[in-house]
Amino acid sequence: MSPPFDATITTPQDAWEDKRVADLHPEAWANPKPADRYQLVIIGAGSAGVAAAELAIAMGLKVALIERHFIGGTCLNTGCVPSKALIRTARLYADMRNAARYGAKVDHIEVDFTAVMDRVRRIRSHLSGGSSVRHMAKLGVDMFFGNVRFAGDDTLMVNELTLRFGKALIATGTRPHIPDVPGLREAGFLTNATVFNLTELPKRLLVIGGGPVGCELAQAFRQLGSKVTIVQDKPLFLEREERDAAQILSDAFGRDGIEVRLNTTATAVRAENGAKQVDLISADYKSTIEVDAILTGVGRVPNVQGLDLEKAGIKYDAIKGITVDDFLLTSNPRVYAAGDVCLQDQYTDTAAASARIVVNNAFMRGRMRLSELVIPWCTYTDPEIAHVGLYVREANLMGIPIKTFTVPMHQIDRAVTDSEEGGFVKIHVREGTDTILGATIVARHAGEMINEITLAMVAKIGLTTLARVIHAYPTQAEAIREAAKAYGRTRITARLRARLQKWLARTT
Structure with missing residues (x-):
């Protein structure tokens, strides 16, 4: 053997x-x-x-x-x-x-x-x-x-x-945290500490864990030609991120041909004839898959x-x-x-x-x-998912009134010309103000784009100022300015619009 x-x-x-x-x-x-x-x-x-x-x-x-x-x-x-x-x-x-x-x-x-x-x-x-x-x-x-x-x-x-x-x-x-799966150590497994030592592409790869490391490497190996399955013991992957962001990535995984098994746990591993047999359980359903390598990405x-x-x-x-x-x-x-x-x-x-x-x-x-500290982060999948500051759920738990401005990437010229329309820019502000509390960006270059919002938060620059910032055209970062402009339009109330119409009627 x-x-x-x-x-x-x-x-x-x-x-x-x-x-x-x-x-x-x-x-x-x-x-x-x-x-x-x-x-x-x-x-x-x-x-x-x-x-x-x-x-x-x-x-x-x-x-x-x-x-x-x-x-x-x-x-x-x-x-x-x-x-x-x-x-x-x-x-x-x-x-x-x-x-x-x-x-x-x-x-x-x-x-x-x-x-x-x-x-x-x-x-x-x-x-x-x-x-x-x-x-x-x-x-x-x-x-x-x-x-x-x-x-x-x-x-x-x-x-x-x-x-x-x-x-x-x-x-x-x-x-790396090593999951306590019977037979895993005996059969052999990879972590981020060893996966970059590979010189041969595994034809079939099982990734245990749906966090950032697991998602990034699962997609990369799939794009390189491995048949990849992700097993996540929770009902969601990237559970920290907003659900619409994770859903876009889920769609991308489906497009790439990655099989994602949620609410599923690996219960045993055994090596047979040069391959690994992995027993899985989801609710009451039991199954076994055969893979050539197992990558663990379940935290540190x-x-x-x-x-x-x-x-x-x-x-x-x-x-x-x-x-x-x-x-x-x-x-x-x-x-x-x-x-x-x-x-x-x-x-x-x-x-x-x-x-x-x-x-x-x-x-x-x-x-x-x-x-x-104002801390941004990014999961480097395709598309990338970047975030800084508060999520809506966190603001709600803290009793902070919040309003969100969202711009889909398919409305941004450069995203369209790049054929990278999947994603969005979502900016959260304290309701009634232009103070930025947080943001999520899903885009091909979200990790680069989130830095502008992080700078704005550190420098206490609100959406009013961001709306006045001229962005190079065409760039995908224009989505940030569009979100800021959307905030600006909310400042034009019905009362202000009526007063403006009366003034124009007198002057024209």
Whole structure:
């Protein structure tokens, strides 16, 4: 019997991987001799840790940065960078298959999956230079690799080295949650930490989980040629998003040929003849499907184990992560936390922003609050789904009167010329005002478009001002201005219209 498809998947050893390792965790690296005392010690060299180190060094602080695996964390190594590189190529193949829609003709399409993944590794390797150990050392950061644990309220151990600190930042991030499905580990499975090591396209792929990671990778692999099934144990996928947004994506999945099974749970997995038999149950209906690979995308868990947090008096929860207040301070007044290990909104830029809050509060007597951040996010499917601020349901629960202005993308000239009419721009304001409370955008480039609304919210710019902003024509972002103009039309009341008509009658 042949081994499971993904039982022995490791990172391919090539020039790109050699460079990434040399940049992010060189094998011959020797940890420096620790200083007598560091003003700031950072545990974890992901997005939050690197951002904190760069800002602290710029302020003239003595900084140590500790990493167990690779500098750059999930985003660079197993998250944002490789996934978006894969998605870009997958979209290209999807567009080629839809060439007739654009008045073009493609006679033959052949997916070279080896070349696709080679490009992913090449891009990841190229971007690793910006966070390399050489870069950190050049800045003046003392870079340590190894296992780390607290030995007291102001002391850490890295392997056998002792580091004392005035302040510390925990930025250890998260790791994939592995569902407790009997036989899954024995049969073999993929997570975001291993899926980018593939060099062979699985013909049949089961994705367990209908969250952002599961949806993004399910669609990408389908566009590359895999037969894909999504199993979600809830009645909805992307359950956080507004239902009309998720419905548009559901329609896109149907168009792409992705099978989505909601209210369905995987109950057992077994390897047979080189394939995987997966038992499913939905209500009282039981079925079995055969696949070549299983990708789990059912959330993440914080990296808090093995740190001996109890010795430093730091409160934490194995599921929710490090306990922090609105200033990101832990129960130890010397220790802060930032990034995914303590945040509900687990996004790269949010992690970096939270790290800068920590450095400001710890060393500049700042009182910056996590709750003051305006955080956008995007699920990079096709179309993309982006959001910022409040949802209608949240405003209703908070007793905030809200009014929504929606513009379908099929009313926007550039969306029509691009044959990308599916989607909308939806902006929520406090009723009776032009104050923006939140927005959802579903469009091919929603992740780019949401930034304009985020800026408006941070700068407290209302829809009245947005309506006066001239947008380059034709662009899909014009939908934002159209929504703002729709608000403006509501300001023209019947009474104002009657007064205007009387004035015009006297003057014409």
